[in-house]
Amino acid sequence: MTKTITDVVCPFCGTLCDDIEVIVSDDGKKLIEVDNACVIGTEKFLHSQSSDRITRPRMHQEDGSWKEISYDEAVEYTAQMLAKAKKPLMFGWSSTNCEAQSVGNEIAEMSRACCDNTAATCHGTSLIAIQDVGLPSCTLGEIKNRADRIIFWGCNPAHAHPRHMSRYSIFPRGFFTGKGQMSRKLIVVDPRVTDTAKMADIHLQVEQGQDYELLDALRVAFKGEWLPDVVAGIPSEKIREAADVLKSGRFGIIFFGMGVTQSLGKNHNIDEAIAVTKDLNEYTKFSIMPMRGHYNVTGSGEVFAWQFGFPYAVDLTRGFARYNPGDTSTIDLLTRGEIDAMLTIGSDPGAHFPISAVKPIANMPSVCIDPHLTPTSGVSKLHVPVAFNGVETGGNCYRMDNVPIDCRKVVEPPEGMLTDEEFLIKVRDRLKQLKGAA
Amino acid sequence: MATVTLKPTKVPELMLEGYSITPDAFAGKTPAQIAALPAHEGKIHVTLGDFFEVSGNAGATAAETDIVIAGDCTRVKYIGSKMTAGTVKVNGNADMYVGGWMKGGKIHITGNVDSFCGMQMQGGEILIDGNAQNYVGCAYRGDWRGMKGGTIRIKGSAGNDIGTFMLGGTIIIEKDTFIHVSTHAEGGTVILKGDVEGRVGGQMVKGTIYVFGTIKFMMPGFKKVDRVELEVDGTKATFDHYIGDLGERHPKSKGKEIFADLYVKA
Ligand code: SF4
Numbered sequence: 001m002t003k004t005i006t007d008v009v010c011p012f013c014g015t016l017c018d019d020i021e022v023i024v025s026d027d028g029k030k031l032i033e034v035d036n037a038c039v040i041g042t043e044k045f046l047h048s049q050s051s052d053r054i055t056r057p058r059m060h061q062e063d064g065s066w067k068e069i070s071y072d073e074a075v076e077y078t079a080q081m082l083a084k085a086k087k088p089l090m091f092g093w094s095s096t097n098c099e100a101q102s103v104g105n106e107i108a109e110m111s112r113a114c115c116d117n118t119a120a121t122c123h124g125t126s127l128i129a130i131q132d133v134g135l136p137s138c139t140l141g142e143i144k145n146r147a148d149r150i151i152f153w154g155c156n157p158a159h160a161h162p163r164h165m166s167r168y169s170i171f172p173r174g175f176f177t178g179k180g181q182m183s184r185k186l187i188v189v190d191p192r193v194t195d196t197a198k199m200a201d202i203h204l205q206v207e208q209g210q211d212y213e214l215l216d217a218l219r220v221a222f223k224g225e226w227l228p229d230v231v232a233g234i235p236s237e238k239i240r241e242a243a244d245v246l247k248s249g250r251f252g253i254i255f256f257g258m259g260v261t262q263s264l265g266k267n268h269n270i271d272e273a274i275a276v277t278k279d280l281n282e283y284t285k286f287s288i289m290p291m292r293g294h295y296n297v298t299g300s301g302e303v304f305a306w307q308f309g310f311p312y313a314v315d316l317t318r319g320f321a322r323y324n325p326g327d328t329s330t331i332d333l334l335t336r337g338e339i340d341a342m343l344t345i346g347s348d349p350g351a352h353f354p355i356s357a358v359k360p361i362a363n364m365p366s367v368c369i370d371p372h373l374t375p376t377s378g379v380s381k382l383h384v385p386v387a388f389n390g391v392e393t394g395g396n397c398y399r400m401d402n403v404p405i406d407c408r409k410v411v412e413p414p415e416g417m418l419t420d421e422e423f424l425i426k427v428r429d430r431l432k433q434l435k436g437a438a
Numbered sequence: 439m440a441t442v443t444l445k446p447t448k449v450p451e452l453m454l455e456g457y458s459i460t461p462d463a464f465a466g467k468t469p470a471q472i473a474a475l476p477a478h479e480g481k482i483h484v485t486l487g488d489f490f491e492v493s494g495n496a497g498a499t500a501a502e503t504d505i506v507i508a509g510d511c512t513r514v515k516y517i518g519s520k521m522t523a524g525t526v527k528v529n530g531n532a533d534m535y536v537g538g539w540m541k542g543g544k545i546h547i548t549g550n551v552d553s554f555c556g557m558q559m560q561g562g563e564i565l566i567d568g569n570a571q572n573y574v575g576c577a578y579r580g581d582w583r584g585m586k587g588g589t590i591r592i593k594g595s596a597g598n599d600i601g602t603f604m605l606g607g608t609i610i611i612e613k614d615t616f617i618h619v620s621t622h623a624e625g626g627t628v629i630l631k632g633d634v635e636g637r638v639g640g641q642m643v644k645g646t647i648y649v650f651g652t653i654k655f656m657m658p659g660f661k662k663v664d665r666v667e668l669e670v671d672g673t674k675a676t677f678d679h680y681i682g683d684l685g686e687r688h689p690k691s692k693g694k695e696i697f698a699d700l701y702v703k704a
Contacts, residue, residue, distance in 0.1 A: 087452050087480030112481035131580040132622075210655070212637055217658040219685025226684070231658040265598075265637060268618055272641060275686075317481040318455075324579055326553055326572065327515075327534055338453050340480070 001026045009407045010041040011095070011390025014292035014400035015140075015161045015168075017041065022410045031391070031411045038162035047372070048388040048411070054373060055414045057384045066383070071418055071426070074367075074384050078343065079430035081365040082111035085341035087317050091330050092347035092369075093303075094118040094294030097395025097407065100420035101296075101303040104345065107428050110435060112317050114339065116330040117300040118293070118347045119312040124325060125261045126290045127301065127311045129270035136277050138253070138287040139401045140167075145174035146285075149245065149252030151187045153273065154211065154259020155291045158195035164291075169255065170199070176250070185245055189214065190259060202242050207233035209264035215272040218243055222279050247283040254288040261290070292400040294347070295390070299398035331357045342366045342380075345420060346389075350375030369420060386420050387413035395421070439504055440497040442472060444490040446509040452480050453533060454489055457516040461503035461524025461543060464496040472496065489514075500524040500543070510549070518545040521562070537564045540588065553597070556590040559607060569594035574611070577603035585609070585626060601628050604645060610671060620647055623698065629671050642683050642698040649702045650675070659683035660700055668701065677701035 008020040022045065023033040031049050034042045057074035058066040082088050090113045093101050108115045119127060143150075150169055157164040165171055170181055177183040188200035189211070197203045206214050210232030217231040221243035227236040246252055254277055260269040273288060280286035292298050301311035308314045310323035313330070326332060330349070333339045334357040342361050350358050351374060361379050368380035377383040387393050392413035398404050413419070418426075442464050458475035467475075473487030486492065490507075497503040501523035510530035511517060518526040519538040531549035538557040550568035556575040570592045576599050577584030584603030595613040602618065604626035614632035621637065623645040630638075630648065636655030639647055648670045660682035668677055681697035688695045 085480070086482050128579060132582070212640060213655060213658055216640060216683065216685045220659050223684065225659075226661050228656075228658055265617060268621060268637070268640065271622075275641065279685075318478060319481075324554075336453070338480075340452060 002032055003028070005408070005410050007408075008410055009390060009397070009405055010037050010044070011295045011388075011397070011407055012041045012044040013161050013295055014298060015164045016295055016397060016399040016405050017163050017167065018405055020045075024411055029412050040162065045391055045410075048391045053371075053414065054383070054385040055417055057382065060381050060383075071384075071423065074382060075423070075426040075430050077382050078367045078384075078427045079434055081341050081367065082107065082113065082343065082427075083431060083434045085111070085113075085339075085365070087333075087339045088113040088341040088343065089330060089333055089339040090115045090343045090345070091120070091349060092117065092345040093300040094297035095346035096389050096420045097296060097393070097397060098299045098303050098404075099395050100345075100389075100424055101300050102307065103421055103424040103428055105303065105307045107424060107431060108314075108316055110428070110431050112319060113343075114313075114315045114317065114328060114330075114333060115304065115308075116313050116328075117304070118297050118352075119301060120325075120330045121262070121349075121352055122258050122293055122297070123261050123290045124312050124329065125266035126256070126270045128267035128325060129274060132267070133271055133274050133278075135274060136281065136287055137289050137401065139403055140169075140289075140399065142251075142287075143253050143289075144168045144172045144177070146176050146251040147253045148177060148184050149187070149249030149284075149286075150184055151189065151246075151252070151254040152196055152200075153189040153254055153256040154261070154263065155255060155257025156190070156194040156196045156259075157255070157291065158199075160257070160293065161291060165196075169253070185249065187242055187245065202238075202245065204234055204238065204242060211260050211263060211269045212265045212272055214239070215269065215276050218246075218276055219272075219279055222247065222283070246280055246286075249284055252280060252284060252286040254286070255291050256288070257291040258293075289401060296346075296397040298400055298402060299396065299404070302398050302402070302404075334358075334360050340364055343369070344376050344380065345369040345424075348372075348374040348376045350377075350379055369423060384423060385417065386423055387417050389420065392417075393419040393421075439502055440495040441504040441506055442469070442492065442494045442496050444486070444492055444505065444507045446489060446507070446511065447491050448489050450479050450489060450513045452513075454479055454484070454514045455516055456486070456511070456514040457519060458486060459505065459507070459514070459517050459526065460519065460521040461496075461500040461505060461526065462521055464505060465500045465503050465524070466498055467496050469493055469495075497524070512549075517547075518543075518564075521545075531568070536566075537562070537590075540564070550594070555592075556585065556588070556609075558584065559588045559590065560586045561588045561607075563588060564590045566590075566592045566594070569613070570596045570611075572597035572616075573599045573602070575601045575604060575607065575609045582622070584623075595632065601626060601645075604628070614651070620645055620698070631671075639682055639698055639700050641686050643686055643688060644696055644698050646699045647701070648677070649700070651703070653702060657683060659685040665704060666701070670701075676704045678704050 010017045021035040173180045188197040189204045214232040277288040308321040315322040315328040366380040368377040390407040394409045455478040469492040503524040507528045512531040522541045523543045525544045542562040553571040575585040587607045604623040610629045612631045615634040617637040633651035660680040680700040
């Protein structure tokens, strides 16, 4: 006999689909089938079932081999490392729940660490722009029911957020968008002809690194001012046509991704995109939303902002929170040789950072808390495997539109394994003892 | 004037936060008292004496105090930050935040500086003989009131974000600049003697930019209005005069819209 669990939340991307069905064995120990999720979401669920999973912490030995240790020994190493370091860094947080993030923040405060999440390499620049000029945004539900002008700027949801278009942005028939795709006009801005761009009514094939110029040109076009013949590789008539389409809608939304947040100019591109949104509100209703990647990177920003006042790149070394990306951000800290210990959780910098930022991790005391074997777990001194969040433990997560959604536990983790939160609580309590003794 | 000399004795393992290295903090102190001034290396409390040998005498006030650092400060942040008077000279490089939040006095770095030099500056002079990284004379994160006064002269090249949210003062970059000059500015003057890649004056409301070299990618929001003869930083030349950013909001004075001015050498 099997059991079907409905309304499960997919812990993979920022779309945080909450209509997944999971079939588990009668004893609740094995996950058998996943329905409704896209391919990557399904894969995430099934991965927890692999037979070669690491279930106990391991210490890197001098000769490169690994030695299995107990969770208690792992707690001791982690607490000692954080207590002794002059400037420890606690990085990641995007693939764990808000409860674990909050315990992490307690640890960070006690060990006066720098803390940062994966926004460092994706939407951190958006957060800078939002702080500079604000963010007129909305929820995905509003978009489903109202939006008739959709822009995808520098993102490719067809591959990165596969169910985004069917659940919210293009296909669904909403309250005021009864004809589904027919009620919406889609503009895609991308230098490449992506699968998303192929669906567009207007594809603005912007020259690489010229997004800022194109956004400025749109603003000039809204005002009907003079424009050069070609901007960012696009004829000015086409820019004016796009501007008219945007102005004529009833409710519009700009979704933007790493194609603009991490290309030339970074935060300034988003700053100008927000200005475009603001301008469009002179003519109609318009919103803008970052396409957040990891399923709970938004939650990490929320928890940091709630507890420290800043959404990422927080430096607590002086006993109060400081924030200045460029100085307090992870890649800069690593490449400038500013930190002497690193804890990674719920992310894989080893796979995503430039090599000059990964090498230092291998040369300092380091802990990687991750259910998977990753390039980061490979270079860290200690690897602590944990239960899968959103599969083997529940917890709070934030969707890309800042809506909190509680994830659900669907199966038991392997015997004796801890969750992120349980492991961090042990580290926190041990740190308290160490501080008390000091 | 009295001169205090700091001789570096040790390279910090991590970066040193040398926020006490200002004439204001040194004024009226003996070398022993100066050596005991606080600094931070990560979360560890250290003193200036842990990293420098202190000699000479401080003046009674900041204005009467000159500081000379006889050696390299590549790994020292905040030199001369928040100073109000006096002088600081570094014979070598310095790290981030040189002259950040500075109100008066003079700073001279003979080498290069890292980012955030002259951030949120209000007055005084900064002279860098070498290159500067990013964010010269920019605003602090999230602040829409950037540099208000003073002069920053970089004899070498600079990176991106020069004079972001600038309200007043002057920035001169004598060699090439990368991108984003006077973004969001509502005042101030930036003089670029070399070439610049682009994004000059994006979202600029008011203020002035002079470019002696070429702009590789011009902002579409700038429109050429005339050609003028000008003397800029001691050089006479003919400039094409543009106004912009036409996409941005602009204040009105006597019923006329005020734009930012961009002059590019013809
Ligand atoms: S779109 Fe994202 S959240 Fe939805 S099922 Fe796919 S991976 Fe999971």
